[in-house]
Amino acid sequence: MKTQILRILRNSPDYVSGQELCEELGVSRTAVWKSMNKLKEEGYEIEAVQNRGYHLISCPDVVTGSEVGSRLSTSWAGRKILHYKETDSTNNQAKREAEAAEHGTLIIADIQSAGKGRRGRSWSSPAGTGIFMSLILKPVLRPAYASMLTLVAALSTARAIEETAGLEAKIKWPNDLVVNKKKVTGILTELSAEMEQIHYIVIGIGINVNTENMPDDIASTATSLRIESGRQLSRAALIACFLNYFEKDYESFLSSCDLSSLMEEYNKRLINRGSMVRVLDPEEEYEGKALGINEKGGLMVQRGDQLEIITSGEVSVRGVYGYV
Numbered sequence: 070m071k072t073q074i075l076r077i078l079r080n081s082p083d084y085v086s087g088q089e090l091c092e093e094l095g096v097s098r099t100a101v102w103k104s105m106n107k108l109k110e111e112g113y114e115i116e117a118v119q120n121r122g123y124h125l126i127s128c129p130d131v132v133t134g135s136e137v138g139s140r141l142s143t144s145w146a147g148r149k150i151l152h153y154k155e156t157d158s159t160n161n162q163a164k165r166e167a168e169a170a171e172h173g174t175l176i177i178a179d180i181q182s183a184g185k186g187r188r189g190r191s192w193s194s195p196a197g198t199g200i201f202m203s204l205i206l207k208p209v210l211r212p213a214y215a216s217m218l219t220l221v222a223a224l225s226t227a228r229a230i231e232e233t234a235g236l237e238a239k240i241k242w243p244n245d246l247v248v249n250k251k252k253v254t255g256i257l258t259e260l261s262a263e264m265e266q267i268h269y270i271v272i273g274i275g276i277n278v279n280t281e282n283m284p285d286d287i288a289s290t291a292t293s294l295r296i297e298s299g300r301q302l303s304r305a306a307l308i309a310c311f312l313n314y315f316e317k318d319y320e321s322f323l324s325s326c327d328l329s330s331l332m333e334e335y336n337k338r339l340i341n342r343g344s345m346v347r348v349l350d351p352e353e354e355y356e357g358k359a360l361g362i363n364e365k366g367g368l369m370v371q372r373g374d375q376l377e378i379i380t381s382g383e384v385s386v387r388g389v390y391g392y393v
Contacts, residue, residue, distance in 0.1 A: 070094060070104050075139035078115070078125035085123035108135075130199065130279070132304050133178050140309035143178070145173040146204070146316040147309070155180040160259055160273035163203035167261070167269040172207040172277050198293070200276040200304050204315070212262040214326055215270055216381050217366040219244050219258045221322050222272045224335050225315035227253055230276075233307045234294045239340035241393055242359075243381040246276075247340055250393050251292035253277050274311075278304050290392045321364050329364040336361040340388065340393050346370065347386040348377070359386070 073094055077085055090101045105123065109115055112129030128136065134150035141147055148173055156178045158163040163176045180196045205220070220243055227238040227246055230253070239247050240256075246254035254276045261268040277283070277293035279301050294302055321330045328335065336342055341359040348355050348370060357372035367378040368386060379386060387393075 070096065070100065071135040072138040074101070074104050074108070075113075075125070075135055078123060079139055082123075083119060084116075084122040084124045089122065114278040128303070128305075130301070130304055132179065132202075132308060134177075136305040137175075137177070137308050137312075140306060141312060143173075143312050143316045146353055147173060147175040147312040148320070149174040151176050153178045154349060155182060157181065157183040158273070159201050159203035160257060160271050163205050163273070164259065164269075167205050167271065170205045170269075172205070173316075174205040175199070175308075176203045176205070177308070179389070182233070187308075198277075198279040200274065200278055200308060201274040202308060203271050204312075205269055205271055206319075209324065210267055210323070210326065211265060211331075212260065212267055215260050215262070216243075216258065217322065217328055218270060218272060218319075219256055219329060219364065219381065220335060220366045221318050221331065222256050222258070222274060222315060223254075223353070224273060224331055224338070225318045226256070226276070226311055227338050228314045228334075229307055229310035230254075230288060230305065232295065233310050234298050234302055236294065236297055238334065239393075240338045241340050242386060243247060247393055248292060248294070250298045250340075251297075252290055252392070253292055253294060253297075254380065269379065276307065278302055278307065294365065327364040328366050332364060341388060347387050348379060349387065 074090065074202040077090065087098050091098055094323035105115055114126040116124045116126050132169055134152045137147065138150055151166060153162065158177045158181050159178050178201045181201050223240050223244060223246060227240055230236055230360050236248050241247050244256040245252050256355055257273040260270045277291065279295045283291050318331060322328065342361050344359055345356055346359045349376060355372060357370035359379060360369040360371055362368055363378065370377045370379055
């Protein structure tokens with residue numbers, strides 16, 4: 070009920086009477102009053118005026134299911150949200166929940182004690198400043214296509230950052246987002262599958278949102294949206310915006326099982342496009358010019374007279390002169 074009340078209050082420019090809430094939600098005035106008190110205890114400033122009703126004054130920067138859910142306009146993405154004060158990693162938690170979870174379930178944590186990045190790297194997860202979330206998907210899709218969903222998620226996240234933070238978000242293929250040439254987002258996609266059938270896919274996303282100072286060991290390559298924008302952002306608004314974009318981008322991807330409909334928007338944000346990159350292949354390192362992605366999500370690199378198609382996995386791509 071808290072989600073519904075927040076949605077109604079947030080979308081109303083004026084006071085909403087208790088009677089209106091009762092009729093719309095099909096509950097008693099006592100139930101409404103109890104929910105209002107719970108919201109106030111959670112940090113919401115709600116003004117109650119006799120004969121006028123309730124008015125939402127301000128919201129805390131929380132990432133609860135009620136706060137995120139009240140901002141959604143999706144059909145399925147994030148319609149079920151599991152919020153944890155702390156977990157080892159949201160990807161691990163999502164995998165524990167995945168078998169019983171419905172498609173589109175979102176796992177959110179305030180703190181990760183063992184946040185994961187690609188190739189076993191850790192992800193800094195300070196409390197109250199970042200977004201740590203994992204989306205559970207159950208598509209009817211061949212496992213070979215699953216890696217393209219990392220690129221879909223990267224595009225959706227970039228769109229959400231642009232809309233909510235007003236910053237130009239660039240994509241470092243295949244799974245990082247950068248602002249002003251520093252990393253703000255990492256994406257880790259994992260799946261459970263048989264040869265021809267996916268059981269579930271988990272897309273984990275970590276975003277540095279309101280961190281004021283980055284740790285010394287990563288300050289040269291990482292930043293936060295707050296540092297770059299100069300203002301504090303609503304993490305819940307960013308999550309909801311991502312989900313709204315992802316649902317559309319995901320369905321666009323499923324319509325063709327490739328990235329043909331999303332390539333143009335992705336390539337516009339690809340930070341290495343047109344630049345020299347170093348391909349860190351375990352078998353051979355080489356340099357070439359990044360041309361953009363193809364419809365299968367492979368990075369096209371011009372290596373002399375030869376066009377190489379780089380697929381994600383063990384291959385890493387870096388800028389010749391640094392991280393990007």
